[in-house]
Amino acid sequence: MRIHEWPSAERPREKLLAHGAGSLSDAELLALILGSGLRGHDAVGTARQLLAEHGPLRELLEQSPAKLMRMRGIGTARACTLKSALELAARCQLAELERGTALTDPEAAGRYFAQRLRGLPHEVFAAMFLNNRHRVIGFEEMFQGTLSGAEVHPREVLRRALQRNAAAVIVGHNHPSGNAEPSREDREVTQRLKQALALVEIRLLDHFVVGDGKPVSMAARGWL
Incomplete structure (x- = not known):
């Protein structure tokens, strides 16, 4: 029928x-x-x-x-x-974030990073830029890598944050393996980013690692 x-x-x-x-x-x-x-x-x-x-x-x-x-x-x-x-x-989800409502729910950013990055066959490092009221200015895929890693340049993230007049940044990347547990290198690049942004008083609010399950928040782990 x-x-x-x-x-x-x-x-x-x-x-x-x-x-x-x-x-x-x-x-x-x-x-x-x-x-x-x-x-x-x-x-x-x-x-x-x-x-x-x-x-x-x-x-x-x-x-x-x-x-x-x-x-x-x-x-x-x-x-x-x-x-x-x-x-x-x-x-549509990003447009919702850009409507001017302050991003008060950290998990909302994590869900967005997961939607954009989960399932990609290679690592992608992305950044979400926010103003001083934590309203979203924009989202960019900054660096692409291989199955096992992507080279991240804090200077480039800082440059784009300054160009967008951002007051805060949330970053995220995916693990194509599906295992979202942050590596030692992930934690190290997070600290380098935090230090670089802090030089011009831009806050790094979080770094999400996207795998098969719920994205891992480094801020929630106390690593920021």
């Missing part, structure tokens, strides 16, 4: 319109993006198959475009659509 033959209350699109996107399952949300299913399967059935073979949802969506394109039921156009949807969500 095709989706349009389902009872109205069970169709993903009608459920979303009636009850909001939060009422849909992962498979139903994915089906709306796919639009149609494999031959002999509806979009929801195809979405369920993709999640069973390549899921859960986060692991599926964090695959590279090249890997998504090779999955049966996705292909080039849908891989681009999925990645575009993720980027829209990330930019």
Whole structure:
């Protein structure tokens, strides 16, 4: 039976319109993006198959475009659509942070770093710049590295902070291995950054390390 033959209350699109996107399952949300299913399967059935073979949802969506394109039921156009949807969500989250509300919840920054950096195949070091009221000025991916590390230049972070007239900075990087435990090198570069920024009275508020689980906050560990 095709989706349009389902009872109205069970169709993903009608459920979303009636009850909001939060009422849909992962498979139903994915089906709306796919639009149609494999031959002999509806979009929801195809979405369920993709999640069973390549899921859960986060692991599926964090695959590279090249890997998504090779999955049966996705292909080039849908891989681009999925990645575009993720980027829209990330930019929407940053826009929320940039609306002028002070960043009083440290975990909100951690969640944003996780959304931007988790799942990348190489290390990326990024910085979030804030004004003197801890309102977000901007977010930048500063340095890219390899599977095992990225070279961080505190002078460049300081330069960008001064250009943006930032009063505070939050930094973060990912561990492609999935293990978010900070290394000795991570702690050392955190201290170098803190010292460099302090020379011009810019505060380093936190350094998040992103892995498979909850991002690790160095401030919460007492390392700042």
